[in-house]
Amino acid sequence: GELDKNGFEHFMLKEIFEQPQTIEDTFKGRLKPEYSDIVLGGLHHVFPRIAKAGRIVIIGCGTSWHAALIAEYLLEDFAQIPVEVEYASEFRYRKPLLNKNDVVILISQSGETADTLAALRLAREKGALVLGICNVVGSTLSRETEAGVYTHAGVEIGVASTKAFTAQVTVLTLFTLKLAKTRGTISDEEYSLLVKELAEIPKKGRAILENNEKIRQVAEKYKDAVNALYLGRGTLFPVAMEGALKLKEISYIHAEGYAAGEMKHGPIALVDDNLPVVVVAPQDAWYEKIISNIQEVKARKGNVIAIVTEGDTGLKELTDDVIEIPRSHPALAPLLAVIPLQLLAYHIAVLRGCNVDQPRNLAKSVTVE
Ligand code: G6P
Secondary structure (H helix, E strand, C coil), rough: CCCCCCCCHHHHHHHHHHHHHHHHHCCCEEECHCCCCCHHHHHHHHHHHHHHCEEEEEEEEEHHHHHHHHHHHHHHHCCCCCCCEEHHHHCCCCCCCCCCCCEEEEECCCCCCHHHHHHHHHHHHHCCCEEEEEECCCCHHHHHHEEECCCCCCCCCCCCCHHHHHHHHHHHHHHHHHHHHHCCCCCCHHHHHHHHHHHCCCHHHHHHCHHHHHHHHHHHHCCCCCEEEEEEECHHHHHHHHHHHHHHHHHHCCEEEEEEEHHCHHHHHCCCCCCCCEEEEECCCCHHHHHCCCCCCHHCEEEEEEEECCCCHHHHHHHCCCEEEECHHHHHHHHHHHHHHHHHHHHHHHHHHCCCCCCCCCCCCCCHH
């Protein structure tokens, strides 16, 4: 059942392993047969307004904010609509410029985060169309937004969010594709290809989970690190930040997620033979660039753990450890690349004797300011 560990040592591990299923659950009723259409019932009545919006502002905290950043790349790329992403705690205390042509999307697993609810109320006051992406049915957020989409990830008990994140990214991907189709900014071929590939993500997720023991062995090597750096480009930059957040939340190792191209403006100063650098490096449009980043780290004796496309033997030679993920459309890579990062953080935390389900000082849902 949802409220027991089903034989897993921790809720977090159980929830990581549930992801192929929870992503599938998020498709249910939304991916039509033969992938002919995407149906987001909760947004149906407002979709014409969304399609004509001048701008989309996406707001959240923590892991939900990382999902928002991925959506910024996807929406601007495929739906060609300007997007801004904000921390709820910042948005609520500045004087944001919003009007009736703006769509504001609040992302929250719990639907009860105080800052996110305050941002919601502010956005409503300013007359924007206010939507929610939320996991908890009947939550305050789901009641106060005008329309929205549920993530259907099921109850998440581990304080560090895992399956709620991949469900959020799934919903945001469906939303992006539907919006792009409606706005005529994606070709029929690319749309069908993406929808078809999205439907294959759960299967590919299962293949990654089969590497769990390998990832545990990598964790053994790095469990005593004091700091860690995570690098990625494009949509995998927010994934790098999410990987770093997982590690710091549950293992208390200080970790930073950075855009790989920005490394030379600071983090490179930290690189020495004691610094693990996790590089999300699948074979996509940024592959050559990320290889140079890896070379820069290796030249300074950093330890590189690379998340690579299955069968990429070149990077094996260049790095200390590789973790493979199946090939996918680059737009869908976040859903796969985050899984080994979750497992790496999990195993390092367990090996350090940390309480992974209930890390110190953190709350599952921050309902007070
Ligand atoms: C807390 C949790 C995080 C979560 C964040 C936002 O910090 O520990 O896992 O990402 O709140 O929560 P929400 O429920 O709004 O997504």
